[in-house]
Amino acid sequence: MNRSATVVLFLVLNFALQFKTALAASTYNLPSTSLQDGPALLAGQASNSTALNAFGISPVSIASDGTYYVVLQAGQISFRAALDTGSADFWLTSTECTTSTCMSVPRYPLTYASPTFVSINNNETAFSVSYADGTGASGFVARETVEVSNVTVANQAFGVVTNSNITLVSEVSGILGLGFSRQSEISTRAANATPFFSTLAQQGILEYPIFGLSLTRNTTGTFTLGAIDVSVVQNVSQVVWSEVVPFSPVGAQTNTSGYFFWAIRMSSFAVNGTQYTPQPTYPGPSDNSSIALLDVGTPGLYGPYQDVTRLYSSFPSSRLVDESGQWAIPCDSSATMSFSFGDGTIFILEPTDYIIGPAEGNPDLCLSWPKASPPSADGIDWLLGTPFLRTVYSIWSYGIDYQEPPMIGLYPRNNASAPVQPFSVVESSLSSESATVATTLPNFVLSTPTYTTPSYAFNTSVPAVYGEIVQSELATSTYSPLIGTLAVNATALPQVTGAYTLFVTNSNGAVVTSTYHISQPLVTLGVPPGWSSAASRTAPGVGLAISILITLAAGIWII
Ligand SMILES: *[C@@H]1O[C@H](CO)[C@@H](O)[C@H](O)[C@H]1NC(C)=O
Ligand SMILES: *[C@@H]1O[C@H](CO)[C@@H](O)[C@H](O)[C@H]1NC(C)=O
Ligand SMILES: *[C@@H]1O[C@H](CO)[C@@H](O)[C@H](O)[C@H]1NC(C)=O
Numbered sequence: 021m022n023r024s025a026t027v028v029l030f031l032v033l034n035f036a037l038q039f040k041t042a043l044a045a046s047t048y049n050l051p052s053t054s055l056q057d058g059p060a061l062l063a064g065q066a067s068n069s070t071a072l073n074a075f076g077i078s079p080v081s082i083a084s085d086g087t088y089y090v091v092l093q094a095g096q097i098s099f100r101a102a103l104d105t106g107s108a109d110f111w112l113t114s115t116e117c118t119t120s121t122c123m124s125v126p127r128y129p130l131t132y133a134s135p136t137f138v139s140i141n142n143n144e145t146a147f148s149v150s151y152a153d154g155t156g157a158s159g160f161v162a163r164e165t166v167e168v169s170n171v172t173v174a175n176q177a178f179g180v181v182t183n184s185n186i187t188l189v190s191e192v193s194g195i196l197g198l199g200f201s202r203q204s205e206i207s208t209r210a211a212n213a214t215p216f217f218s219t220l221a222q223q224g225i226l227e228y229p230i231f232g233l234s235l236t237r238n239t240t241g242t243f244t245l246g247a248i249d250v251s252v253v254q255n256v257s258q259v260v261w262s263e264v265v266p267f268s269p270v271g272a273q274t275n276t277s278g279y280f281f282w283a284i285r286m287s288s289f290a291v292n293g294t295q296y297t298p299q300p301t302y303p304g305p306s307d308n309s310s311i312a313l314l315d316v317g318t319p320g321l322y323g324p325y326q327d328v329t330r331l332y333s334s335f336p337s338s339r340l341v342d343e344s345g346q347w348a349i350p351c352d353s354s355a356t357m358s359f360s361f362g363d364g365t366i367f368i369l370e371p372t373d374y375i376i377g378p379a380e381g382n383p384d385l386c387l388s389w390p391k392a393s394p395p396s397a398d399g400i401d402w403l404l405g406t407p408f409l410r411t412v413y414s415i416w417s418y419g420i421d422y423q424e425p426p427m428i429g430l431y432p433r434n435n436a437s438a439p440v441q442p443f444s445v446v447e448s449s450l451s452s453e454s455a456t457v458a459t460t461l462p463n464f465v466l467s468t469p470t471y472t473t474p475s476y477a478f479n480t481s482v483p484a485v486y487g488e489i490v491q492s493e494l495a496t497s498t499y500s501p502l503i504g505t506l507a508v509n510a511t512a513l514p515q516v517t518g519a520y521t522l523f524v525t526n527s528n529g530a531v532v533t534s535t536y537h538i539s540q541p542l543v544t545l546g547v548p549p550g551w552s553s554a555a556s557r558t559a560p561g562v563g564l565a566i567s568i569l570i571t572l573a574a575g576i577w578i579i
């Protein structure tokens with residue numbers, strides 16, 4: 021059972037339900053209260069892999085299929101790469117791939133002979149990924165200097181894709197998998213070929229082995245490495261921490277740490293405050309919570325039939341409308357949905373967070389998240405993708421060898437005590453996003469399908485210990501633990517901000533303070549420095565000539 025394949029399937033397919041998101045212009049502002057009062061450091065202390073204690077921040081944007089990407093540099097060439105916490109490999113489409121799916125995005129130029137490219141085994145170490153929808157990509161493994169959020173790693177192993185039928189949109193050239201090494205295909209193919217974030221953690225490059233994600237429906241999200249974005253997290257004490265669930269080794273995986281997926285235990289879910297206890301597909305001896313995988317590569321929410329059926333029983337006139345596990349609810353349903361983990365703090369989803377859009381043939385009925393899925397042998401019952409992750413700031417702590425298990429911190433962005441969103445807000449949001457789904461729903465009631473539960477995939481003769489402190493594969497033990505299981509000192513986490521304050525004049529001529537966010541750097545994608553029309557590197561050693569332009573709402577450009 022290959023969970024990452026499933027996850028990337030979601031990433032690639034985006035389900036038959038295309039919801040179109042109105043992409044905003046590249047200028048925007050946040051409420052002026054969003055400047056943090058704690059210490060904020062400037063992004064980008066370090067720019068190469070020998071320089072330690074680096075951290076940085078970069079914009080995150082939404083692609084037309086609802087996935088999220090950052091702009092990174094591979095060999096000083098800029099690419100958009102989709103963020104994925106459900107897989108662990110970094111790959112880019114290359115110029116050797118001439119399929120129509122590859123030709124529609126900027127490709128890594130193999131003819132350029134990047135000075136930082138390092139061959140592995142004469143480019144003959146094969147790499148391939150395949151997905152449950154039948155699409156896949158293949159190529160070879162190599163190394164490059166990779167820079168993300170102003171943090172640079174030399175000799176990072178990556179997949180050079182030479183053949184693919186994976187659909188890529190919005191000029192996104194590949195995927196940056198942020199999962200644990202045990203999920204990585206590339207690390208099984210070449211020696212010391214750790215995934216990107218493992219490299220950062222194991223080499224002690226970052227200020228602290230964490231990354232942070234703020235996701236919006238436009239270009240105002242942020243991705244931080246080694247620090248958290250305190251222009252979003254106003255009060256670090258309100259971050260709710262959960263230990264990542266370990267998985268027993270399977271078969272011959274005797275030396276593995278146990279950490280596998282970015283998954284945590286979900287203790288309850290609720291509709292309008294009516295609380296349900298999840299029914300895990302594989303209940304533990306002492307724990308009835310379910311395992312939820314948090315995945316930025318999945319633009320949806322999924323749960324098992326036994327839970328999703330009960331959740332929709334709280335929505336009058338809701339019904340199953342598709343064998344894929346899709347439910348519809350009246351569009352004017354006014355209810356909050358919530359999930360809670362660990363300490364019981366509830367994380368609220370408002371109707372605009374979980375409603376997908378009205379069905380074209382039945383405009384009063386709206387398709388909605390979550391969808392229901394058949395039981396999965398890996399025991400992961402819930403898959404919480406971007407509709408959930410947009411409602412929180414998420415902090416992903418990789419864990420420290422001998423000292424600290426991996427943890428996920430969630431900071432709520434929705435107000436749990438506010439009244440449920442009125443239908444007028446839902447209506448205008450659906451129309452501004454052109455969210456109508458081109459489908460007509462069946463006019464009869466579908467029966468809930470039944471599935472045979474497969475046997476549990478993980479070897480229980482080697483029990484995985486919850487909150488396990490492991491000896492290898494996480495971050496170097498030279499870090500001092502800040503978010504261990506016994507005590508959390510989150511205020512000591514490195515902080516960075518993508519926001520800055522500006523004094524501007526309003527329409528009445530008065531000077532007011534506004535806080536602006538960093539914007540997507542304007543870069544030319546997939547074009548190397550010194551590149552000319554000739555299909556080779558013409559000016560070796562020419563520095564990166566890409567200016568980072570920051571657009572201010574006032575129309576000022578900073579170069
Ligand atoms: C971008 O999204 C954020 C949060 O979803 C919102 O507050 C902001 O107004 C949006 N900005 C633009 C320019 O649409
Ligand atoms: C990136 O880091 C360099 C120093 O290594 C710094 O001069 C530059 O301002 C940083 N850029 C950003 C966008 O943080
Ligand atoms: C890399 O970092 C080291 C240590 O900070 C520094 O001495 C060196 O000049 C840096 N190299 C480059 C290419 O920036």
Ligand SMILES: *[C@@H]1O[C@H](CO)[C@@H](O)[C@H](O)[C@H]1NC(C)=O
Pocket residue numbers: 129130131133137139142143
């Ligand atoms: C491997 O690929 C790189 C990039 O295309 C190329 O420069 C190099 O010559 C190749 N090496 C071999 C042995 O084919």
Ligand SMILES: *[C@@H]1O[C@H](CO)[C@@H](O)[C@H](O)[C@H]1NC(C)=O
Pocket residue numbers: 153154155156185
């Ligand atoms: C994608 O390519 C794989 C491998 O070549 C092939 O088996 C599969 O049928 C293709 N799928 C689609 C949807 O084209």
Ligand SMILES: *[C@@H]1O[C@H](CO)[C@@H](O)[C@H](O)[C@H]1NC(C)=O
Pocket residue numbers: 255256257258
């Ligand atoms: C931050 O949150 C904590 C815990 O909820 C609370 O005790 C504290 O008063 C908050 N601090 C501020 C400045 O709001």
Ligand SMILES: *[C@@H]1O[C@H](CO)[C@@H](O)[C@H](O)[C@H]1NC(C)=O
Pocket residue numbers: 270271272274479481482
């Ligand atoms: C489970 O792990 C034990 C100990 O490593 C091993 O002896 C056994 O063969 C494994 N069983 C399966 C089904 O992989």
Ligand SMILES: *[C@@H]1O[C@H](CO)[C@@H](O)[C@H](O)[C@H]1NC(C)=O
Pocket residue numbers: 274275
């Ligand atoms: C497991 O680790 C030990 C000690 O590092 C090593 O001797 C052994 O070869 C490893 N076994 C496997 C299957 O990798």
Ligand SMILES: *[C@@H]1O[C@H](CO)[C@@H](O)[C@H](O)[C@H]1NC(C)=O
Pocket residue numbers: 303305306307308
């Ligand atoms: C788990 O749930 C089942 C069914 O609701 C119940 O019988 C059992 O006692 C629960 N186990 C624990 C450890 O709470």
Ligand SMILES: *[C@@H]1O[C@H](CO)[C@@H](O)[C@H](O)[C@H]1NC(C)=O
Pocket residue numbers: 292334335336353354355356440
């Ligand atoms: C949820 O509560 C609101 C009032 O807070 C109510 O108007 C609405 O009908 C409720 N929705 C459901 C599905 O129970």
Ligand SMILES: *[C@@H]1O[C@H](CO)[C@@H](O)[C@H](O)[C@H]1NC(C)=O
Pocket residue numbers: 435436437438439
């Ligand atoms: C949350 O909502 C409640 C009720 O509307 C309101 O009193 C409170 O000020 C809100 N809190 C924040 C931080 O917006």
Ligand SMILES: *[C@@H]1O[C@H](CO)[C@@H](O)[C@H](O)[C@H]1NC(C)=O
Pocket residue numbers: 509511512
């Ligand atoms: C937590 O970290 C802050 C900032 O480094 C420090 O001032 C404080 O004393 C620490 N608290 C504990 C309990 O260690």
